[in-house]
Amino acid sequence: MIEVRNVIKSFDGKTILHDISADFYAGKTNLIIGQSGSGKTVLMKSIVGLIVPTSGQILYDGKDLLTLSHNETRLLRSEIGMLFQGSALFDSLTVLENVMFPLKMFTHKTLKERTKRAEFCLERVNLKGADKLFPSEISGGMQKRVAIARAIALNPKYLFCDEPNSGLDPKTSLLIDELVSDITKEYNMTTIINTHDMNSVMGIGENIIFLNKGHKEWVGTKDDIFTSDNEALNNFVFASNLFKEVKEYVLTQKQGHL
Amino acid sequence: MFLIKPLAQFGRYLMLMRSVFSIPDRWSEFFRRYITEIYKLGIDSIAIVATISIFIGAVITIQMVLNIMSPMIPAYAVGLATRDVLLLEFSSSIMCLILAGKVGSNIASEIGTMRVTEQIDALDIMGVNSANYLILPKIAALVSIIPILVIFSMFTGLFGGFLVSVFTQMITVTKYIYGIQAMFNEYYIWYSIIKSLVFAFVISSVASYYGYNVKGGALEVGKASTDSVVISSVMILMLDVLLTKLLMQ
Ligand SMILES: Nc1ncnc2c1ncn2[C@@H]1O[C@H](COP(=O)(O)OP(=O)(O)O)[C@@H](O)[C@H]1O
C-alpha cells in the first residue's frame, strides 16, 4: 500500500500539485485520471522519487520515502517497477538485454539464470521470438510489453505505469490493460496507472483518483463514476457523446433494479 | 546580474560531476561501456583526424615555403617550423576544437535523447546512478584515447608535409626530413598531451552536462548539442591560452 500525504509540488513558484492526499492499495489497479497537464506525471514521479515534492509525505507500507537513507532508498527502488509513457527502453540494447538489465545491475544471478528469468518475463507478456531485436525494430505495442517485462523482472511490489496506452490502438490498449491488471492480481502488487483513456477507466478502474488542475477532485471506483454528480468529473469522463449515452443507459438500468 | 546565470550553471555542472565521479555500481558494466565508448569516440574519430591532419600538414608546409624561404634562412627551417606548428598547436588545440564538434555533439545528442525519452528516468528509478553510469565511461574513454589521437595527428600531419616534399619541387625530401628532426624538443609533445587531456575532459563533461539537462523534446536536444559545442570550443580556446602560459614559461 502506498499513502500520499499532503503532497505539494511547485516549479519556480508555480504550484502544480495542490495538497494531494491519496491511498493506493495492494492487489488493486489504482488509477490516476485527469486531463493532459493536470499533473498526473508530476504526481507519479513524486511518488516514485524522481521528483522531490515541495512538501508532504509518501509512505510505502508505512515507510516514508523522503526520509529513507541512501541504502534504504536503493532497496526500495529494487521493489519498484515503472512503465514510462514512451516505453523508455534502452535503444542500444536488444529486447532481451533490456529485460536483463535490472537483473544485471541488482542481482548476483549468473548469465544463465538472468536469461531464464528474462525469457520468463517476456513470455509472461506474450512476447516470444523478439529477443534479438532492438527497440527501434518492434511496434509500439511490443515496446510497451517489453517495458512491462523489464518493469517486472525484479518481481516488484510496486508497479507504476504512466499512460500505458498512449499511442496504441484500442485493441492493443485493451491487451496491455488486461496484462497489467492480471499481473497486479497475480503478484499482489500495488499498481498505479496514469491514464486519460476512458476505456481503461471503465475496464480496470478499481480505485480511481481524479486530478483536476493539480487538485484531487474525486475518488471512487468505476461504478461510482456513473452516479457521481461531480461536475468536473462528469465534464471530463462524459465529454464524448458515446460515454454520455453509456451513462444514461447504465443509470436507467440501475433505476430499473431498484 | 548577468553573472548569476552562468555561475548557477557552473554550480549545477559541478554537482553533476560529483555524481559522475563515484564508484560504479558494477565494474564489469563500466568496463563494457568504457570499451564501447573508446570505439565510438576514439576509433571512429581516427579517419577525420587523419584526413584533416594530412591536409593541414601539407598546407602548413606549402605556406612555410612560400612565406619564410629566403637566402638568409636554411631550407630545412620549413620542416622545423611545420613540425613545431603541428606539435605545439595544431595536433592538440585545433584537433580538439574539431573533436568538440564531432564528439561533443555526439555525446550531447545521445544523452539528451536518453533524457527526453525518459531512459535516464528509467535508470534512476531502478536505482542506478545514471550520471555515473552514462557519463563516466565517456569521460574516461575520451581522456584515455586523446593522447593517441594527438600523436596520430602529429604523425599524419608531418606525413602531409612529407607528401609535399615528394610531389612538388618546393622543398627536397632530405631537407624536409632533416628539418622535422632538427632541434627537436621532446617537451613539446608532453605539452600537447597535457593540453589535450584537459580539452578531452572539457569536451566530454560539458557535452554530457548539456545532454543530461535537456528539458523538452527533439528540438531542445539539437539546441543542447549546439550549445555544448559552442561552450566547449570557447573553453578550449581560453584554457589554451592559460595552459600555454603555465606550461611554456
Ligand atoms: N520539470 C518541470 N518543470 C516545470 N514545470 C513542469 C515540469 N514538469 C511538469 N511541469 C508542468 O506541470 C504540469 C503538469 O504536467 P504533467 O504532470 O506532465 O501533466 P499530465 O497530467 O499530462 O501528465 C504541466 O503544466 C507542466 O508544464
Ligand SMILES: [Mg+2]
Ligand atoms: Mg503525463
